[in-house]
Amino acid sequence: MQQALTLLNGLTPAQFMAEYWQKKPLLIRGAMPDFKGLLDPSELAGLACDAEVPSRLIQFDPERQQAGRGWQVTQGPFDDEDFAALPAQHWTLLVQGVNHVLPEAQALLSQFSFIPNARLDDVMVSYAPTGGGVGAHIDSYDVFLLQGAGKRRWRISQQTDLRLIPDAPLRILSHFECEQEWVLEPGDMLYLPPNVAHWGISEDDDCMTYSIGFRAPAARELAIEFLEACRQENLPDELYRDPDLQPVTDASSVSEEMVNHVADMMRRLPWQAEQLGPFLAKYFSEPKAYVVFSPNRKLSLEKFKQRAAQSGIVLDLQTQMLHWQGHYFINGESVPKMDANLLNILANCRQLAVSLCQGDTLDSLLPWLHEVYQAGYVHLAEKSG
Ligand code: SIN
Ligand code: CO
Numbered sequence: 001m002q003q004a005l006t007l008l009n010g011l012t013p014a015q016f017m018a019e020y021w022q023k024k025p026l027l028i029r030g031a032m033p034d035f036k037g038l039l040d041p042s043e044l045a046g047l048a049c050d051a052e053v054p055s056r057l058i059q060f061d062p063e064r065q066q067a068g069r070g071w072q073v074t075q076g077p078f079d080d081e082d083f084a085a086l087p088a089q090h091w092t093l094l095v096q097g098v099n100h101v102l103p104e105a106q107a108l109l110s111q112f113s114f115i116p117n118a119r120l121d122d123v124m125v126s127y128a129p130t131g132g133g134v135g136a137h138i139d140s141y142d143v144f145l146l147q148g149a150g151k152r153r154w155r156i157s158q159q160t161d162l163r164l165i166p167d168a169p170l171r172i173l174s175h176f177e178c179e180q181e182w183v184l185e186p187g188d189m190l191y192l193p194p195n196v197a198h199w200g201i202s203e204d205d206d207c208m209t210y211s212i213g214f215r216a217p218a219a220r221e222l223a224i225e226f227l228e229a230c231r232q233e234n235l236p237d238e239l240y241r242d243p244d245l246q247p248v249t250d251a252s253s254v255s256e257e258m259v260n261h262v263a264d265m266m267r268r269l270p271w272q273a274e275q276l277g278p279f280l281a282k283y284f285s286e287p288k289a290y291v292v293f294s295p296n297r298k299l300s301l302e303k304f305k306q307r308a309a310q311s312g313i314v315l316d317l318q319t320q321m322l323h324w325q326g327h328y329f330i331n332g333e334s335v336p337k338m339d340a341n342l343l344n345i346l347a348n349c350r351q352l353a354v355s356l357c358q359g360d361t362l363d364s365l366l367p368w369l370h371e372v373y374q375a376g377y378v379h380l381a382e383k384s385g
Helices: 002-007 013-019 041-048 080-084 103-110 219-232 256-267 273-285 301-311 340-349 366-374
Strands: 026-028 055-060 071-075 091-095 120-128 142-147 152-157 180-184 189-192 197-202 207-214 313-315 321-324 327-330 378-380
Touching: 041 055, 041 091, 041 120, 103 120, 103 207, 152 189, 180 189, 219 273, 273 321, 273 327, 301 366, 301 378, 321 340, 327 340, 366 378
Parallel strands: none
Antiparallel strands: 026 189, 055 071, 055 091, 091 120, 120 207, 142 189, 142 207, 152 180, 152 197, 313 378, 321 327
16 A cells, blocks of 8 residues: 555545546656666667567657658667667657566556556557657557656646647647646656647656556447457347338438437447446457467476466466456456456466465366466466566
8 A cells, every 4th residue: 555655646546546547647756766667778679679579769850850850760670780870869769568578567567456457558668868759749548657767858738739740750749838847757757647748858868768558449449349249249130120111202312210210220239238348358358469479388287287286377478367247358268157266366466376276276277277378378487478
């Protein structure tokens, strides 16, 4: 609890949610007092050379800034030569999904476990030498911007002018009216709700910022995905019916009655909690497109049981496990109905400790655990990545 209070400027998670979450920015000095970062610039560059880790380089040439020219975005993976060719200043390296490859970043996320995992996007880490930044922009995400090494000047604005620089390779506001600004030092954190304009500029040559981002899906995106799930899962469907149809004289017209019938039909689609709940748990647990699981080497069920009893079991860093009313999904796949307590521990703590893996406690889960172990969704505890 003490840790949560420091993290949120002395507020409890409930107070933070009531006053700030999705409502207004909050600067938290010393949110993580001892935080110096989880990796150094060369380790981040190393991740950006890995084809399975999404990364971008953003460069800005201050001499060509008129009319928004001068911005350049390059997608990773990169190599040593790309980094060697960079100028001394005015660029930023952004690496997404660091929680998928770094256990310490996953552990960092556990400090935010008062926010549902279904809202979580990822941990992005940026590195920038002096003057580097991604320009003034808005995000549609809630984000906690935690400063690692170095210093970053954050300028923010609640402006309503959201016009963007035309033809720039990234979404940069064409006018930015700074309303507040702070220099964040290691362990300081800035919470921003969606749509607050912000501009972070590195103040020195080792600036690293950790963005803990929470996604907010759009209604249209959810509706499209849900209807697709209805189709795939053969959820109840009905045919258009018009037993009250009257003869028409204008056969080319789509009548008001037809529109009303269809509107009623659509309202009767299974948008109910019993269908939406499992759909959301499945959908939000689906891995992002770039995620690849490496299958574990084959082990008999008996051997797997013995090894689990010695070391315990952990979720792969990329695995997401969510449930709706006890119906669990792992990486977008339905989990058979089993001991809900154990599944809940696995989903929330991301591990089953040795004590839970001994004796016969785990027996009902074992065939399933063995299967997801082979798929690489879980590991024996000594291998956590
Ligand atoms: C950064 O870390 O440079 C960018 C983070 C953001 O503005 O969302
Ligand atoms: Co941003």
